[in-house]
Amino acid sequence: MAKQSNSASMPNGHLHELFVDELRDILGAEKQLLKGLKKLSDAAGSEKLKQAFDTHYEQTEGQIERLKNVFSSIDLTARAKKCKAMAGLLEEAEEIIESFSDQPEVLDAALISAAQKVEHYEIASYGCLVTYAKLMQHTEAEELLRQTLEEEKQTDVLLTEIAISEANAGAEEKNK
Numbered sequence: 001m002a003k004q005s006n007s008a009s010m011p012n013g014h015l016h017e018l019f020v021d022e023l024r025d026i027l028g029a030e031k032q033l034l035k036g037l038k039k040l041s042d043a044a045g046s047e048k049l050k051q052a053f054d055t056h057y058e059q060t061e062g063q064i065e066r067l068k069n070v071f072s073s074i075d076l077t078a079r080a081k082k083c084k085a086m087a088g089l090l091e092e093a094e095e096i097i098e099s100f101s102d103q104p105e106v107l108d109a110a111l112i113s114a115a116q117k118v119e120h121y122e123i124a125s126y127g128c129l130v131t132y133a134k135l136m137q138h139t140e141a142e143e144l145l146r147q148t149l150e151e152e153k154q155t156d157v158l159l160t161e162i163a164i165s166e167a168n169a170g171a172e173e174k175n176k
C-alpha cells in the first residue's frame, strides 16, 4: 500500500489552525522575552555579553513587527497568547540570576546558558512555522519567518562564541 505523506494525512484546514496557534504562541513569547532580555542585560558582567543582549532586544522588537507582517500576509489580525514555555524559561533565568549573583565569574556563563535555552526554543518554533508556511504555500510568510529563524541561529552562535571567549579570558585571569 502506498505510504501517505504528511501533507496528505493532515487536511490543510488543520494545518492552518496549528500555524495560527503557533504564530500566536511565538508572538507572545517574543513579547515576554523583551522583559527578560532587559533583566539578562542588567545582570551581565561582561560588556560583550551585555551588548549581545541589548542587540538581541532590538532584534526582538523587529521580530515582533515582522510577525505582525506575517499575520497580515495571511489576512489575520496579530494576536498573541501567553507562551508557557517562555514563561518557564524566563522564570528559570531569574532563579539563575539570584543563585549566582554573588559569583560574577559564574553568573555570565549561567546567563548565556539560560539565553541559549530561549534561543533553541525559538529556533524550534520558527523552524516549524517555516515548514508549515511552505507546505501551505504562504510564500511571503515563509520568507519573513525564515529571516527571523536566521537571526535566532546567529544569536545562538554569537552566544557560544562569547561563552568560549569569556571562559578563556577567565582562565587567563586565574593563571596570572
Ligand SMILES: [Fe+2]
Pocket: 030, 060, 063, 122, 152
Ligand atoms: Fe526572537
